[in-house]
Structures are given as C-alpha cells and as structure tokens.
Amino acid sequence: MTRSHVLSGQVERRRFLGGLTGAAAALGLSACGVGESGSEGPDGGPTAPSGAATRSLDTDNGTVRVPEKPERVVVLENYDALMLLDLGLVPVGVPDGAANAQLLPPDVYAQLKDVDTIGASGTPNSQAIAALKPDLIIDQFYKEKSAPLKTIAPVAYFDWHTSGSLWHQQIAKVAKAVNRESQLAERKKEYERRLSEVRTAYSKQISTTTWAPLSGGPNGKFFLGTPLVTVMRDVGLRIGAGLPEKEAGFVARSYEEMDVLKDCDALIYSVQYDGKATPTTQQLLDHKLWKGVPAVKAGRAFPSKHFVMANYTFAIGAVDEIEAMLKQL
Incomplete structure (x- = not known):
C-alpha cells in the first residue's frame, strides 16, 4: 500500500469514529495555561505529589515517569477513550464529540456523555486539561500538540498515526500505561472464546467464501478495508478484492473500479450505531454499479456497526455481527 493510502486511511478512520469532529483540522496549540500547573520536575514535567509511587514507562516520545496506577487520565482522541473503557477506567477528559450516540453502543455512550471535554481532536485546550488535574495524558495521534502538555501531567505518546500498528497492539500499550494489563487479558480471553465458538460452528461457510469490507468515500470513491478486517481474519474469513495481506486499509477505489468486488461472495459495509x-456510504449503496455487484445481487451485502476497531468490546461485537451474517449463507 502506498503512503498516500495509509495517510488517507488514518484521517478517514478518525473521522468515522469521531463523527464531525474526529478529523478536525490540526490547529496550533494555545499557549495559554500550558505551564500553569505548578512546579516542574527535572525533565520539564510536573513533579509527582509527595509520596506518590511512580514508575518508568517507555513511550514513542522517550521514557516517562508516570503514576504507579493512574486514575485521572485525559485522552486526546476518541480511540484512547474507548481503549480506557475496555480496561475499566473512565477518562476524566475527552475530545469534543467523543460521546456520540450515533456511533457508540448505549452503555458506552452513557459512560462518556457527562465526561468533561478538552477541545476538538487535534486541538487540545491546555487550560481545560489543567483544570481537570490529570495524573496522566494519553495521545496516539498528535505528537507536536501533546508534547507541551507535559507541564500539566506526564504524557504517554504511542504513535498510531504513522506506525502502521493495529488496534490490538495499541490497546496493549495503553493498558501498560495505566497499569491495567490484567483487565486487558480478561477482555482478550473473552474475544478469543467467541472466535473459537464461531470458527467451530460455521467452519464450512468460513472455508468456502471470500469477503471484503468497504465504506463510501468522497468524490465518487469508496474505501476497501478497515480495522474490522483484523477481526474478519481472526474469524478465519478469506479476504478478497485485492486487499493486501496483513493490512487493514483504507484503499481508495473509484466507482468505476467496483468490479474488483467480483471475487467476493459476501461484503460488509459500514453503518453508524x-x-x-x-x-x-449511502451514495455508494444507491449507485447502479454497486447494485450490479454479484454479492449485492445475491443479498450478501451486510451492514456492520463495528466497522472501526478500538477495543476488544468492539471486536467482540464485530464477531457477533459476523456470526449473524454467516447464519444467512
């Protein structure tokens, strides 16, 4: 996959998860209040409260001293918030639009709807963050914007924007940052149990079909691939439409290239929650070329609410959806 495909995919997946604010323009970080949180440690970061236990954490921005078990965590992206929820930790600060009833399960929305906001994704408001008195700030996309926030609290930066890491690799880093790896192991075990159940019950359908996930794009294009493809592969589904192995997408195609879907027995397209x-995506579904795709004509184009992966809860939800699709084959 070319770099342009990867970069467009990063923006698209943040936009999809964050609704209208997920791909907010990267504006300059306000200088006001960045250093208004009290004394600084020798590395330019804040000193820990007297007697508080700390530990060293390796991040993509160097080694950082963080609390032994952070409890007041601010996140700069919606993905980070969903990862924390999977670990049993509700953040004290989230980006604008993180609580979006259209894009989240009701129980997840309920946990986030009253959480204080700290500015749009990519535009953290340092004064709002400082007012929350966080003991840790987590960032996976905005290195230059989060670096100055270390005067408020330790910043754990794990590069998801350019690293090519998959969601399950990123949540493992977040779990280590907040010292909740045991909670992550429990969620992962539940996910693996569901995978085993579906692979056993639908082995024939899985072994004899080819699939592809896709979503609508701008200007007469659609996107092949999504982090959902990681779950599809874990189920054992064969991925077609020329999607590269071991990559999640997004690969942009024009409507005129829709014949790339001809090798697919079933398709999964994105819907909101x-x-x-x-x-x-609705424009894609309404297009005459889409309606002529063999899998669509056969009634094997299925909607998925779990099109973007951020944690094992979403992954388990995707397995449940895939099971329902396999029942119809």
Whole structure:
C-alpha cells in the first residue's frame, strides 16, 4: 500500500469514529495555561505529589515517569477513550464529540456523555486539561500538540498515526500505561472464546467464501478495508478484492473500479450505531454499479456497526455481527 493510502486511511478512520469532529483540522496549540500547573520536575514535567509511587514507562516520545496506577487520565482522541473503557477506567477528559450516540453502543455512550471535554481532536485546550488535574495524558495521534502538555501531567505518546500498528497492539500499550494489563487479558480471553465458538460452528461457510469490507468515500470513491478486517481474519474469513495481506486499509477505489468486488461472495459495509449509513456510504449503496455487484445481487451485502476497531468490546461485537451474517449463507 502506498503512503498516500495509509495517510488517507488514518484521517478517514478518525473521522468515522469521531463523527464531525474526529478529523478536525490540526490547529496550533494555545499557549495559554500550558505551564500553569505548578512546579516542574527535572525533565520539564510536573513533579509527582509527595509520596506518590511512580514508575518508568517507555513511550514513542522517550521514557516517562508516570503514576504507579493512574486514575485521572485525559485522552486526546476518541480511540484512547474507548481503549480506557475496555480496561475499566473512565477518562476524566475527552475530545469534543467523543460521546456520540450515533456511533457508540448505549452503555458506552452513557459512560462518556457527562465526561468533561478538552477541545476538538487535534486541538487540545491546555487550560481545560489543567483544570481537570490529570495524573496522566494519553495521545496516539498528535505528537507536536501533546508534547507541551507535559507541564500539566506526564504524557504517554504511542504513535498510531504513522506506525502502521493495529488496534490490538495499541490497546496493549495503553493498558501498560495505566497499569491495567490484567483487565486487558480478561477482555482478550473473552474475544478469543467467541472466535473459537464461531470458527467451530460455521467452519464450512468460513472455508468456502471470500469477503471484503468497504465504506463510501468522497468524490465518487469508496474505501476497501478497515480495522474490522483484523477481526474478519481472526474469524478465519478469506479476504478478497485485492486487499493486501496483513493490512487493514483504507484503499481508495473509484466507482468505476467496483468490479474488483467480483471475487467476493459476501461484503460488509459500514453503518453508524443507529443503523444508518453515513452520507458517502449511502451514495455508494444507491449507485447502479454497486447494485450490479454479484454479492449485492445475491443479498450478501451486510451492514456492520463495528466497522472501526478500538477495543476488544468492539471486536467482540464485530464477531457477533459476523456470526449473524454467516447464519444467512
């Protein structure tokens, strides 16, 4: 996959998860209040409260001293918030739009809807963050914007923007940062149990079909691939449409290239959690070329609410959806 495909995919997946604010323009970090949190340690970061236990944490921005078990965590992206929820920790600060009933299960929305916000994704408001008195700040996308925030609290930066890491690799880093790896292991075990159940019950359907996930894009394009493809592969589904192995997407195609889907027996397309397709995906579903795709004509194009992966809860939800699709084959 070319670099341009990867970069467009990073923006698209943040936009999809964050609704209208997920891909907010990267504006300059306000200088006001960045250093208004008290004394600084020798590395330019804040000193820990007297007697507080700390530990060293390796991040993609160097080694950082963090609390033994952080409890007041601010996140700079919606993905980070969903990862923390999987670990049993509700953040004290989230980006604008993180609580979006259209894109989240009701129980997840309920946990985030009253959490204080700290500015749009990519534009953290340092004064709002400082007011929350966090003991840790987590960032996976905005290295230059989060670095100055170390005067407020330790910043754990794990590069997801350019690293090519998959969601399960990133959540493992976040779990280590907040010292909740045992909670992660429990969620992972539940995910693996569901995978085993579905692989056993639907081995024939899995072994005899080819699949592809896709979503609508702008200007007469659609995107092949999504982090959902990692779950599809874990189930054992064969991925077609020319998607590269071991990559999640997004690969941009024009409507005129829709014949790339001809090798697929079944397709999965994205919908929001309210069941409605985004406008660009609805345009795809309404297009005459889409309606002529063999899998579509056969009634084997299925909607998925778990099109973007951020944690094992979403992954388990995707397995449940895939099981329901396999029942219809």
